[in-house]
Every structure is written in C-alpha cells, then in structure tokens.
Amino acid sequence: MKGVRIGEQERIEIDAQVDKVLRGLGNPEPPIRLDDIRELLRLDRHYFSSTDDGAIREFISKVKIGAQQLFLRPTLILDLVKKASVSAFWIPDGKRILIDKNLPEKKHRWAETHEVIHSITEWHKLFLFGDSTRELNPTCHDQLEAEANYGAGQLLFVRGRFVQEARDLKMCLDSVKALSTRFGNTMTSTLWRYVEQLGDHLPMVALVTVHPHKLPDDHDPAAPCKYFVESPSFRVRFGSVAEVEVFYALQQYCSRAKGGPLGSAEVILKDVNGTSHVFWFETFFNRYEALTLAYHVKEKGVLVAVV
Numbered sequence: 001m002k003g004v005r006i007g008e009q010e011r012i013e014i015d016a017q018v019d020k021v022l023r024g025l026g027n028p029e030p031p032i033r034l035d036d037i038r039e040l041l042r043l044d045r046h047y048f049s050s051t052d053d054g055a056i057r058e059f060i061s062k063v064k065i066g067a068q069q070l071f072l073r074p075t076l077i078l079d080l081v082k083k084a085s086v087s088a089f090w091i092p093d094g095k096r097i098l099i100d101k102n103l104p105e106k107k108h109r110w111a112e113t114h115e116v117i118h119s120i121t122e123w124h125k126l127f128l129f130g131d132s133t134r135e136l137n138p139t140c141h142d143q144l145e146a147e148a149n150y151g152a153g154q155l156l157f158v159r160g161r162f163v164q165e166a167r168d169l170k171m172c173l174d175s176v177k178a179l180s181t182r183f184g185n186t187m188t189s190t191l192w193r194y195v196e197q198l199g200d201h202l203p204m205v206a207l208v209t210v211h212p213h214k215l216p217d218d219h220d221p222a223a224p225c226k227y228f229v230e231s232p233s234f235r236v237r238f239g240s241v242a243e244v245e246v247f248y249a250l251q252q253y254c255s256r257a258k259g260g261p262l263g264s265a266e267v268i269l270k271d272v273n274g275t276s277h278v279f280w281f282e283t284f285f286n287r288y289e290a291l292t293l294a295y296h297v298k299e300k301g302v303l304v305a306v307v
C-alpha cells in the first residue's frame with residue numbers, strides 16, 4: 001500500500017504545532033517522554049479492550065462525545081472498535097486518548113502520539129466523529145490519518161534532530177536500528193521516517209511486508225506490501241514502479257531465515273522515462289515483519305568514481 005501524500009500547507013501547519021509542543025517541553029533530548037506531552041497538553045490516557053463488548057458499552061454509557069454525534073450514532077465508539085478495527089482514538093470532550101490494551105505494547109507509543117496530533121490539529125476537530133458524507137469519505141479519512149502519521153513522526157523524532165543525526169551515519173538498516181534505539185521508537189516507524197526525511201534528493205523506498213517466502217493464506221499478490229513508503233524524489237522519478245515488482249525482487253534475493261538479515265542485492269528499477277537504474281536493497285526480518293531499505297546508486301551503465 002502506497003502512502004497518501006499530504007499538502008504543503010497542511011505540512012507547514014502541523015510542523016508549527018509540533019514545534020510549539022517541543023518548545024513547551026523545553027526542546028528536550030530524545031527520546032521524547034509521552035508523560036510530559038500529556039501533562040503539557042492536559043490529555044488523559046485510558047485503555048479499553050476490543051475483545052470485551054460489555055466494557056466498551058459501559059464506557060459508552062459514561063462518555064460524552066458531543067450531544068449531536070451521540071444522538072445520531074449512539075454506538076459510535078463500538079462501531080469504530082468492532083467494525084473499523086480502530087485500536088486508538090481521541091475524544092475531544094474530556095481530552096481523552098483511548099488505546100486498545102490488546103494492541104502490542106511496542107505500538108502504544110506510536111498510537112498515542114498519532115492521537116496527540118489529531119488533538120492539536122485544528123481542522124481535524126471538524127471531521128473526527130462526524131456523520132456527513134464528506135467526513136465518512138474514505139479518501140478524507142485516509143488524508144487525516146496520513147497527516148496524523150506525519151505529525152507523530154515529526155514529534156517522536158524531534159523534527160530536524162533526527163535528520164541531523166541520521167545524516168552522520170552510514171546509509172543502511174544497522175543505522176536505522178541505532179536510530180530506533182536512540183529515539184525510543186520501533187524500527188518500523190524509524191525506517192518510515194528515515195526514507196521520508198532523508199529522501200528529498202536521493203530516491204529511496206521502504207517496504208514493510210510479510211516474510212517474502214512465508215506468505216499467509218490471506219496474502220494478496222496484487223497488494224503484497226503492508227506499507228510502501230516512497231521518498232519525495234523517488235515519487236517524482238520512479239512513481240511508476242509498482243509494489244508488486246519490488247516485492248518480486250525481494251523474493252529473488254531474500255533467504256528463508258526465520259529472523260534477522262534476509263539478504264541484500266542490487267535491483268534494477270526503471271524511472272518514469274523508462275531508463276534503468278541500480279538500487280541497493282537490504283532486508284531484515286524481525287519475526288513479525290520484513291523491513292526493507294532501498295536507495296538509488298546510479299543509472300545503469302554509468303560508472304561511479306571510487307574516491
């Protein structure tokens with residue numbers, strides 16, 4: 001699944017809100033403490049269980065989201081949890097963030113920060129928990145989620161601090177792992193930011209997939225990637241590359257190892273003009289997801305000087 005692009009104006013406004021939070025925290029060293037963010041923004045965090053309907057219904061009977069919304073959809077929260085598989089959400093009234101306690105603990109940090117961005121992004125308040133045709137449009141929902149993901153990345157990776165430190169390291173998955181530890185975030189979210197933030201001028205792509213040689217029964221060959229993250233320059237120069245093509249490349253060089261490095265190789269990809277280019281691919285399996293980093297090396301047939 002390719003990521004949704006967000007508008008430049010939205011990006012600027014989200015950056016401004018993130019900068020405001022970081023200033024309020026005293027421009028701290030990474031990793032960012034979520035307790036400090038909740039205290040600064042006066043947010044409450046609560047947990048619910050998506051597997052316990054009774055507990056969810058009891059919560060619904062106590063919470064107030066807004067008279068109009070509850071009147072129109074009294075089981076709004078239950079719908080979000082059971083039908084839309086939402087594992088975390090923000091409730092404006094009471095400034096509460098709810099997280100499904102069944103969500104793997106390592107994902108709580110990202111889920112909570114994602115909801116923090118919803119809470120400080122002014123125009124999100126106009127759409128979340130709404131009932132109009134526009135608000136329920138999947139495209140609109142995907143856009144809001146992409147904006148919240150962008151803002152969460154900017155906040156958890158301390159804006160320009162991440163780029164500064166990442167550029168001082170060799171471009172490889174070991175560096176992504178080191179940055180993951182440094183900023184206190186999962187390797188998956190770190191890989192995502194790495195490609196987005198360092199790929200302004202260098203075409204890069206990140207893939208989050210199942211093990212290339214251990215496909216589940218519900219694997220969709222037409223959409224093999226959980227996430228297909230393109231850097232800005234990759235999107236412009238190689239936007240015609242399909243995730244199916246890239247996943248096939250993984251199957252050619254990856255080993256069947258049960259965990260750890262699965263392999264690396266040069267892969268040829270064609271740009272939007274049909275010109276062939278060499279990319280360096282590297283894949284790591286964390287026993288849950290296969291994480292792949294790929295970046296542009298040279299145009300095929302062009303010699304690269306060794307200094």
